[in-house]
Amino acid sequence: MPYSKLTRLAFAIVLFIMASSCTELANESLRGTIAANGMVSTAHPEATKIGVAILKQGGNAYDAAIAVQFALAVAYPNAGNIGGGGFLVYRKSTGEIGSLDFREKAPLSAHKDMYLDQDGEVIENLSTRGHLAVGVPGSVDGMTKIHQELGSMPFSELVEPAIQLALNGVVLTDREATKFNGQRKNFIETNSHTPYLVSNTPWAKGDTIFHKDLAATLMRIRDHGRAGFYEGTTAQLIVDEMMRGGGIITKEDLDLYQSVWREPMTSSYKSYRIIGMPPPSSGGVAVMQLLKGIESYDIGTWGFNSTRTIHIMTELERRVYADRATYLGDPDHYQIPADKLISDIYLKQRFSDIDPLVKTFSQSIKTGSVNFIESIETTHFSIVDVNGNAAAITTTLNGSYGSKVMVKTGGFFLNNEMDDFSVKSGVPNMFGLVGDKANAIAPQKRMLSSMSPTIIDKNDSLFMVVGTPGGSTIITSVFQTILNVIEHGMTMQEAVNAKKLHHQWLPDHILYELNALDSITYSELEQMGHVLKQRDGIGRMNAILVLDDGLLEGAADYTRGDDIALGY
Numbered sequence: 312m313p314y315s316k317l318t319r320l321a322f323a324i325v326l327f328i329m330a331s332s333c334t335e336l337a338n339e340s341l342r343g344t345i346a347a348n349g350m351v352s353t354a355h356p357e358a359t360k361i362g363v364a365i366l367k368q369g370g371n372a373y374d375a376a377i378a379v380q381f382a383l384a385v386a387y388p389n390a391g392n393i394g395g396g397g398f399l400v401y402r403k404s405t406g407e408i409g410s411l412d413f414r415e416k417a418p419l420s421a422h423k424d425m426y427l428d429q430d431g432e433v434i435e436n437l438s439t440r441g442h443l444a445v446g447v448p449g450s451v452d453g454m455t456k457i458h459q460e461l462g463s464m465p466f467s468e469l470v471e472p473a474i475q476l477a478l479n480g481v482v483l484t485d486r487e488a489t490k491f492n493g494q495r496k497n498f499i500e501t502n503s504h505t506p507y508l509v510s511n512t513p514w515a516k517g518d519t520i521f522h523k524d525l526a527a528t529l530m531r532i533r534d535h536g537r538a539g540f541y542e543g544t545t546a547q548l549i550v551d552e553m554m555r556g557g558g559i560i561t562k563e564d565l566d567l568y569q570s571v572w573r574e575p576m577t578s579s580y581k582s583y584r585i586i587g588m589p590p591p592s593s594g595g596v597a598v599m600q601l602l603k604g605i606e607s608y609d610i611g612t613w614g615f616n617s618t619r620t621i622h623i624m625t626e627l628e629r630r631v632y633a634d635r636a637t638y639l640g641d642p643d644h645y646q647i648p649a650d651k652l653i654s655d656i657y658l659k660q661r662f663s664d665i666d667p668l669v670k671t672f673s674q675s676i677k678t679g680s681v682n683f684i685e686s687i688e689t690t691h692f693s694i695v696d697v698n699g700n701a702a703a704i705t706t707t708l709n710g711s712y713g714s715k716v717m718v719k720t721g722g723f724f725l726n727n728e729m730d731d732f733s734v735k736s737g738v739p740n741m742f743g744l745v746g747d748k749a750n751a752i753a754p755q756k757r758m759l760s761s762m763s764p765t766i767i768d769k770n771d772s773l774f775m776v777v778g779t780p781g782g783s784t785i786i787t788s789v790f791q792t793i794l795n796v797i798e799h800g801m802t803m804q805e806a807v808n809a810k811k812l813h814h815q816w817l818p819d820h821i822l823y824e825l826n827a828l829d830s831i832t833y834s835e836l837e838q839m840g841h842v843l844k845q846r847d848g849i850g851r852m853n854a855i856l857v858l859d860d861g862l863l864e865g866a867a868d869y870t871r872g873d874d875i876a877l878g879y
């Protein structure tokens with residue numbers, strides 16, 4: 312055989328081997344972390360490691376959740392927090408379910424028009440940046456309530472790992488260094504002191520940040536629990552910070568703050584039970600409306616991100632977000648028809664005008680006009696322990712580093728959650744979401760949220776724990792991730808990695824991630840009347856799936872973030 316022929320044959324064989332191994336890879340499902348005894352999935356490796364260490368010491372899922380919340384406040388300060396708030400949805404191994412609302416509240420002297428000028432126009436940035444944007448924080452009260460009700464280890468032992476992390480320093484990832492550098496100007500402009508996170512030379516991957524002031528605050532929390540934050544030195548530091556920057560949170564506000572146990576929302580999707588967060592989150596209601604709405608369509612057969620699937624999801628989403636804007640807010644201040652909104656009778660009628668072939672114009676559902684500003688950071692973590700207790704927590708400062716206000720010598724950022732209120736009827740917030748009376752500002756009221764910590768069970772057994780950051784895209788990301796597993800047969804990790812889309816009624820366009828659609832689907836959707844816009848990073852899920860053999864699959868979004876799931 313001539314040499315050239317031999318070479319060509321060898322080349323062909325190599326190609327054949329490569330092609331067959333690629334096919335094999337393509338067919339092989341991508342699993343997340345598999346473990347038998349417990350699983351923790353969070354946005355930061357240090358927080359995940361601390362959560363697993365608590366589980367290994369014999370702590371339950373709620374002990375681990377408390378330790379993770381404090382660890383994220385150190386290692387992931389753009390969203391992890393003690394100066395913000397959040398929601399817990401839990402399901403114990405006994406089947407008992409519950410939820411804790413540790414969402415921030417409007418200060419006592421907040422009022423409906425506090426972000427409007429004399430002409431009634433919204434003053435730019437007032438609800439998003441600086442001291443006036445801050446809601447009364449709920450996270451520390453939340454952690455102490457979770458501990459009292461569900462914890463098993465001493466509280467101090469759950470705060471201690473975060474203190475050690477703060478003292479020993481956190482090594483920056485590339486992403487985090489970029490984030491700090493990107494906010495440098497904002498940190499300086501917003502604060503009357505220079506936060507210790509402002510460095511003269513840009514931060515780089517591998518640099519270590521020591522959080523000395525934050526460690527001291529955490530020690531007060533470790534030693535005095537709730538009082539270590541809402542009373543004494545920390546409370547004084549917060550009030551001093553407010554006075555310096557023109558904020559309105561007082562000692563009385565801090566004194567009055569209480570997180571609230573609420574009955575979780577429950578609904579079904581086929582043979583699965585969905586357990587979600589009730590108002591003041593819109594997450595439970597909206598995810599349940601979407602799942603109920605899609606139940607009667609055969610999307611499993613239509614396929615993942617096919618034209619028909621995307622069209623129906625979009626039509627459901629525009630109606631659900633219109634309901635959100637009109638009906639949802641703080642149930643302690645406004646009558647919220649949450650149960651009616653997820654009832655079969657209501658939803659049948661609500662979705663009855665969906666045309667399977669033609670898009671509905673959002674303006675014909677309800678009027679409004681919005682723009683969409685991206686500046687998003689929240690964080691979700693999912694935990695399951697050896698006994699099958701499950702915790703889903705989504706927690707936030709709202710924007711990245713919240714209001715950008717760092718409490719001087721307290722070492723922690725304060726949220727800008729006030730922007731989640733409807734600061735003026737029909738005027739969009741930073742996620743482009745609009746609202747009305749149900750979500751208007753009032754003293755001591757909680758702002759509406761999209762955070763959707765969700766637990767699913769099947770035949771009375773735990774099936775999935777799931778949630779994500781992403782502002783208004785939280786609801787649709789949770790919706791798609793659940794369907795990816797149940798309808799499209801994906802593993803938990805594949806469902807997390809899968810490219811996502813989003814529609815929120817207004818603005819009337821579908822956001823899609825790069826490679827979410829092929830060109831044929833894209834043009835078919837356009838022919839149906841849809842407007843499509845590309846956006847990066849929809850969803851950054853942290854989820855756990857209980858496999859048929861009882862093992863846990865932990866999935867974390869290592870494609871969109873530095874997230875990691877670990878188990879043992």
Ligand code: DON
Pocket residue numbers: 686687688689690707708709710728731759760761762780781782783785
């Ligand atoms: O509660 C809410 O819906 C928002 N404050 C969440 C903000 C958020 O997810 C930002 N992150 N990615």
